[in-house]
Structure formats: structure tokens, C-alpha cells
Amino acid sequence: MTATLPRPVHRAAPRLRRDRRRWAWGLGAAALLVWSLAGAGSSGGGVVNPGGTAQLARFAAAAWDPALDAPYLGVLARSVLVTVAHAAAGTALALVVGAAGAVLVSRAAGGRRWAARGLLAVPRGLHEAVWGLLLVNVLGLDPWVAVLAIGLPAGAATAQVFAALVDEVPREAYRALLAAGAGRPAAALYGLLPPAAGGLLSYAAYRLECAVRSAVVLGMVGAGGLGYQLALSFASLRWAQVWTAVYALAALSLLAELGGRAARRRLAAPPPSPSERRDPVLTAAAAGTVVLVGWSAWYLALSPASLVSAGTAEQLAYLSAAAWPPATDGGLLRTVAGLAVDTVQVSVLAVAVALPGALLLAGPAARAERPTPARRVTGALVRGGLLLLRTVPAPVWALVALFVLRPGVLPGALALAAGTLGVLGRLAAEVTEELDPRPRAALAALGARPVGAWLYGVAPRAAGPVLAHALHRWEVAVRDTVLVGLLGAGGLGALLATELATFDWAAVTTVLAAVVVLTWAVDVVSDRARAALR
Amino acid sequence: MLRLAGVTVRYGGTAALDGVDLTVAPGERVALLGASGAGKSTLLAVANGSVAPTAGAVRVLGGSPADRRVRARVGTVHQSLELVGRLRVVHNVNAGLLADWSAARAAWSLVRPQGLPEVLAALERVGLADRAFERTERLSGGQRQRVALARLLVQRPDLVLADEPASALDPVLADRALTLLGETAAARGGALVAALHDPALVRRHCDRVVGLAGGRVVLDRPVAGVSAADLGGLYGAVP
Ligand SMILES: Nc1ncnc2c1ncn2[C@@H]1O[C@H](COP(=O)(O)OP(=O)(O)OP(=O)(O)O)[C@@H](O)[C@H]1O
Ligand SMILES: [Mg+2]
DSSP: OOOOOOOOOOSOOOOOOOOHHHHHHHHHHHHHHHHHHHHHHTTOSOSBOGGGHHHHHHHHHGGGSOOOOHHHHHHHHHHHHHHHHHHHHHHHHHHHHHHHHHHHHSGGGOSTHHHHHHHHHHHHHSOHHHHHHHHHHHHOSOTHHHHHHHHHHHHHHHHHHHHHHHHHSOSHHHHHHHHTTOOHHHHIIIIIHHHHHHHHHHHHHHHHHHHHHHHHHHIIIIIOSHHHHHHHHHHTTOHHHHHHHHHHHHHHHHHHHHHHHHHHHHHHSOOOOSSSOOOHHHHHHHHHHHHHHHHHHHHTTOOHHHHSOHHHHHHHHHHHHHHOSOOOOHHHHHHHHHHHHHHHHHHHHHHHHHHHHHHHHHHHHSOOSSOOHHHHHHHHHHHHHHHHHHHSOHHHHHHHHHHHBOSSHHHHHHHHHHHHHHHHHHHHHHHHHHSOSHHHHHHHHTTOOHHHHHHHHTHHHHHHHHHHHHHHHHHHHHHHHHHHIIIIIOHHHHHHHHHHHTTOHHHHHHHHHHHHHHHHHHHHHHHHHHHHHO | OEEEEEEEEEETTEEEEEEEEEEEOTTOEEEEEEOTTSSHHHHHHHHTTSSOOSEEEEEETTBOTTSHHHHTTEEEEOTTOOOOTTSBHHHHHHGGGGGGSOHHHHHHHHHSOSSHHHHHHHHHHTTOGGGTTSBGGGSOHHHHHHHHHHHHHHHOOSEEEEESTTTTSOHHHHHHHHHHHHHHHHHTTOEEEEEOOOHHHHHHHOSEEEEEETTEEEEEEEGGGOOHHHHHHHHHOOO
16 A cells, blocks of 8 residues: 655746836836925925914914904805805816716727827816916906816816726626627616716716815906905905805815715615606705706806807907917026926825825725714814815915925925815725725624724725826826916916916917926826726 | 524514524534525624624624624635635735734735735635636636635634535536535534535535525424425425
């Protein structure tokens, strides 16, 4: 009898192979970050200005003591209506533009996406405030200025995101429908849209919230409403009034957010209904939205006639002639190039600061299924903090940062990081909320610690979407850098403001072209990075 | 091993389980039978603590299924597997060791897989050693089912719960999967409770049959005493 010994298996042992492409992207990101940090450090001299701490303290203290006198509240209430009307009409325009644009740029539509992408890069490359300043020169002081300034860039951004959301849906169902003989539109309707619907609606709600912020920013550059009041109070150092305006703004954002969330919940988990009737709550919400947009158009006295009047056409023709060809003298180009480098560094640092913060806060900010009272309170506090961070416009954060920091890359980066953290924290929380809870529950059921269950059950699935959001915020940060500059913090924005003030249209074109090219380049890089993440 | 007393689970108006009494002793291999929607998955979820009963009491291995140390000794193959597609196979399998690991070790393992010999041995037993470092979402349905099985093997549980663990496997692999589950339970003197649909598998691998209908236990006897008529009644007559 021969004993059989277990023989070693002579097969090439499988090895862990890293995904080279993703490592390359990771290294690239690290290099970009180091370069930006070097830029922030090299502004020379100290970066801290200790003289401003007293002012900062007074500003912070006023948070607990906002202005509540009747006349100011009355003024504020009227500004709120203007801002709401701007935001609602702007969002409506953005969603229409976005849905149409998404069809053009989505991968499902195939072919012409690079051309379409290029077309969208122009409207979305420019900040709302820049659009506002340009449109004022064409339309004069018309209510359309604010609506178009919100709707055009937001529409282009929406198109991009709608397309990305549809592209990120797993393709199996869609391909199965195509294989079964369905046409492309029908297959998309049944195989791509339903899984993406939650994300699309969520983004539409987020767009409304953004529109509130855009409307405020436009107010700061002169379109009236809440932003105008905020700028006025800030300029006259009335901190108590600033905070009242900020709280009003936060309340508005919260309303937009809660409305969107409720609608999203309702769509995701409709109450059981035996009949074929539509959900009455959703129907009412849709009708309410239509009424709100109608009211906005009426309240602002939007008239299509002013868009196509002879005066408008004449002004447009004059500006086009003055703005072309763009200025190309060496001095200007060198200045623009230098400022463009600053802009990239500011935006990279903003995202680099915001992303870890967002990841840390996403857990507490996400709504738990069965929360304890303590969990409920921390959740509400974190969500409130994030709301405040993203509600206060970046230029205000920049002014606050300038109390204690010397002008340069750092204050700009911190100001943008605040808003980016506010948005990214919320988006990351939503990503984790929308994940199927069962894999994590399965790990909890086999005795994993909460951290372990999160690392294996949640993090791998959330990482891709959160990084995709972060990359998208990077694009937004580039545009916001221009806005912060426009209101005085230097950079490309300040240059643009000077040229607009002196009606140097040829130079304006040069700077705008630089901004558009920069945003477009960032967009291409971030799109490639997102593809590597899939 | 496992004792349910008067366990009821309600989802809104419907009762998924309705006053279930069930005791499983060490060494037993119990087949859970019942039509779709009868409550098999719910019963297993109550046993591993992922669903808390609306009424009634649950004791598992002498403790509460909410206790992490008890949970570490209960292994489950879930009906929908609950693997993370984006993770590599090794990581989904070593997740079975998470109960023993510190948070730091769990995190480090995502970079450099820990417990690799055990994980590869478990994958060898389910015939997937050569796919260890692939992304789980690239595997076929039956292969994924075997990954979930490997996760349970590395966990070395005392009580093995399996929810249709062979539904996506060919007959040979299905037989092998149930053998592995039975061996895992037996290795530590534990018990196996498996929701199954295939009478042949039930006869070969189990010694007791518990039949559920409409959330109630309607049949409970040794496998030898179960007739074809009993099974017919179980699947035909949902109240
Ligand atoms: N999370 C849930 N929410 C609402 N109802 C549920 C939930 N889980 C199960 N149910 C209901 O409880 C009942 C029993 O479900 P269960 O999953 O236990 O059945 P099952 O016997 O495992 O069926 P199958 O063989 O199809 O897997 C079903 O009517 C189901 O609709
Ligand atoms: Mg089931």
C-alpha cells in the first residue's frame, strides 16, 4: 500500500496586479497637488495677517446676534422673492437646456460627443457672474440678464452631468434590450433612464439649490435680491445684517434641498397603491414647480420681446465688432498665462482640502436607518454646517479669509474649499445613502466591526462616484476662482473686471478665451480620470 | 445551537414569519423548504441577527444574535450573495475574517491582502484559486456563489446558514457546495440550516426537513419520513 502525499500544485500562482492606469492617475494627482502647494507657499513673506483677527472675531460673534429689526427684515423679504424668482426661472431654463444637451453628449448617443462637448464648454466655462456682466452690456438692465446668466452655464453643466449619470449606469440591461431588438431610444428609456432617475432628479434638485446661490452671486454683481443686500451689508461692515442675510439664504437652500429630497424619496419608494393612478404628492409637486416658474416669469416681468428687440440686436452687433479680433499683445498674454497657473493651483488646493473633509463628514451626514438620539443630533449639526458652508457665496468666504490671510493663492483656495466641502460632503453622504445597504449588513451579520463593514461593504462602492463628484467640483472650482477674482481677490477675474470697466472688449475676449480653454482643459482631464475610475 | 420561540416578523401589514418555534441541535443538518415567499430567507435573517423579530425570542449559540461575538460564529451564504462587485475576489473572501481583525488590519488588507494562505485554500476548495485577484464583478453567477461560499469557509462558523447556496450551480458543483457546507458545520460540531429547492440535495445532505408556508412551520420531521406528497402539499397549498 502506498501512501499518497499531497503534492504541491505546479501552476503559476496568481498574483495581485495593480491597475497601472489608476496608479498613473493617482501619481499625477499627487504631483499636481505638490505643485499647487509649492505655489501657495511661494507667495513670499508671511501668509498670515494677525491684524485682522479682531475683525474676524467681531464677524464671528455677530453670528449669534443677527439683525432682526422690522425695516431690515422687510427689505430682506423682498430681496428673497427676487432671488427665488431668478433661481426658479434660471433652473427651468437650465433643465431644458441640460436635457437637450445631454442627448447630444452621452456615450449612449455615440459619435459626435467631442464636438458637442466643445460646444458646451463655452457656456459652462464662464461663471454666471461673468455671463451677467456680459449680458448687461447687451440687454441693459433687463430681468432676462439674471435668468440667462443662471440658465445658460447651468444648462451646459447639467447636460454634462445628466450624460455622465446615464453613462455610469451598468450597461447590461440596455444591451439586453438592444439585443432583443428594441430601438436605441426605447432601450435607453427602459434600460438606462430608470436606474439613473434617482441621480437625475437628485441633480435637478441640487441645480435648484445652486441656482439660489448663483442668484445671490448675481445679486452681488448688481442684479438685485439677496446678494445685493449681502454685499451692501458686507461693504458697510454691518456684520449683524450679513448674518441675517446668510441665514435667509441658508433657509432658502434648505427648502430647495428638502423639497428635492422628499421628491427623490417618493420616486425611489412609492407608497403601495392598488390603482394605476399617479402618485398625488408627486403630481402636486410637479404642478407646484410649474406654478413657481410661471410666477417667477410674471414677478420678474420677463418679456420675450426684449430678447429679440432691435436695440438688443444692434448692441450685440456693436459688441461683436469691438470684441473681435481678440487682443494678442505679448504683455497681456504673459499676464494671462501667469494668472491661469494661479487659478489651477487655487482650484487644486480647494478640492484637496475639501475631499478628505467630505469623506470624514459623509458618514455622520448620511441619514442612518435606525438612528440613536445622539446620532440624530450629530447628523443634524453636520448637515447644518455643510449647508452653511455651501450657502455662503465663495466671494464672502474669500473676504472673510482676507481678514487674517494676506492676498495670494491660499485665501482663495480656502474660500473655495469651504463651499466645495459643503457641496461634496452632502453629495458623498447621498452616495452612501443611495447604496444598497445589504452587503454592509451581511458583513455586520458575520461579526465585522462597524469600521470593517464600512471599509469592505460601503467604501469600495462609494469611492468611484465620490471621486467623480470631486473631479466635477474641481471644474466648478476653476470657474469660481474667476468669480472670486471678479469681486476683488485678484487673478483672472480681477483682470476681467478691469477690462470690462474700461470697455477694452478685445482684451475681454482674450481673457474669456483663456478662461474657456482652461475650463475645457480641466474638463477633459477630469473626464479621462473619471473614465479610469470606472 | 439555534432556538426561535414564537418568532413573528411583520413588514407593514404582512407577516413574513408568524409565530415560528424552531430548535436546532448541534450536529443537525436542517433543510428549510417552502414555496417562494414562504419566509425562508426571513427565518435565516432572524437567525443571523440582520432582522430583529417583531415578536418572540431568538437565542443563537447560547447568546443573542445582536452580539458581535455570537455573530462571528454564525456564517451565512445569502440568497443574493451580498458580495461587493468592485472588490477583488480575495477581498470579498477575506471579509469573512473581519470579525477577528482590527480596523487597521482590515484597512491594510485592502492594500496588501491579509490571511492569504487561508483565503487561497478556501478558494482552492471551491475551485476558484486562479481567479483570486480578479474583480468579483467579472465572475459568472455560479462563480460568485462560490466566492460567497469561500467567504463562509474562511470564517469557520459553528452555525452555518445557507439561503439557496446552490441555485446557480451545476449538479456536480451543487453537490460539492453542500458537502463543503456540511463539513464546515461538522468540523466544529455545529449545525447546518439550508433553504433548498432540490429534493435530491435535501435527501443527500440533510437529516431533517422543516417546511414553511405563509410564515408558519407546517412540516418538521426526519428526511426519511418526508414523502413526495408532503413536498407537493408544501409547494401547492400556500394559504
Ligand atoms: N425587506 C422586506 N420588506 C417587505 N417585505 C418583505 C421584506 N423581506 C421579505 N418580505 C416579504 O416577506 C415574505 C417572505 O419573504 P422571504 O424572502 O422570507 O421568502 P422566501 O421564502 O425566502 O422566498 P424565496 O424562495 O422567493 O426566496 C414575502 O412575502 C416578502 O414579500
Ligand atoms: Mg428567499
